[in-house]
Amino acid sequence: MIKKAVIPAAGLGTRFLPATKAQPKEMLPIIDTPVIQYVVQEAIDSGITDILIISGKGKRAVEDHFDRNWELENILAQKEDESWYQMLRQIGEMADIHYIRQKETKGLGDAILHAKQHVGEEPFAVLLGDTIVDSTIPVTRQLIDIYDQYQQSVVSVEEVAAEKVSRYGIVGGDDLSERLKKINIMIEKPDTGEAPSNLAFAGRYILTSQIFTCLEETSPGKHDEIQLTDAMNILLQRESIYALRAQGKRHDIGNKMDYLKTIVEFGLKRPEFAKEFRTFLKDIIK
């Protein structure tokens, strides 16, 4: 039973400057909802009851967002439309959310290592705080179902264009079915020609607690950061790791072009905006 999730959200977000100079990229809104609220919702919809957010310098807004805001609640409670009041209260009560601060941004691997104490000996989910996956069944749920079958770590992967493999962590392995692979190699941002496939990590993981020992044994790698991929390669020598081409579309909000596309796609899906927004887009494209 996987009940705990870790959401790393301490990164500097340098690819999204200047917006991220004084505010966390995880709080960037997709129309009216911050990215991290989608991520927390996915965890809850997947059956997670305990969430640890890896926070850091300049990330107070994330903590405030999931806290109660009495002043605003009181004002909204007096208004005739109760729906905003209810919505605000629900955000404050979404799940049992804990925080720990990563004092130096030493990489995703280091961020996850901060969860060691909180997670203990259990397998747990990792959901990147800057990545939304739009899917029918939450991707974390899809991964938990595979974990329940194999009792081993499982990561979600997606196909990327051949010219983009050098931007991602790439996995190679043997096919078990159309969507599932047993991994035999993982390379972080491979050079052209070095990539074992075009399947890239897609921001969602189920990891066994053995990963913490592996992270402790991992030296700083690319960009002088503790890379999760390097620790997972150590884990691979000890346990099996599976890769699932999960159903769903990944949106990497840390990347400006993806952010722009996400807002357009989500805008077109919102019933209250869809018609007018579609007409607007058609008109400007003309």
Ligand code: UTP
């Ligand atoms: P990224 O590598 O996309 O985030 O990490 P970043 O370092 O903020 O990005 P750039 O390159 O500077 O723009 C993926 C997730 O891991 C978290 C980030 O907050 C993001 O949600 N992360 C990354 C940490 O929590 N700590 C780190 O040291 C690095």
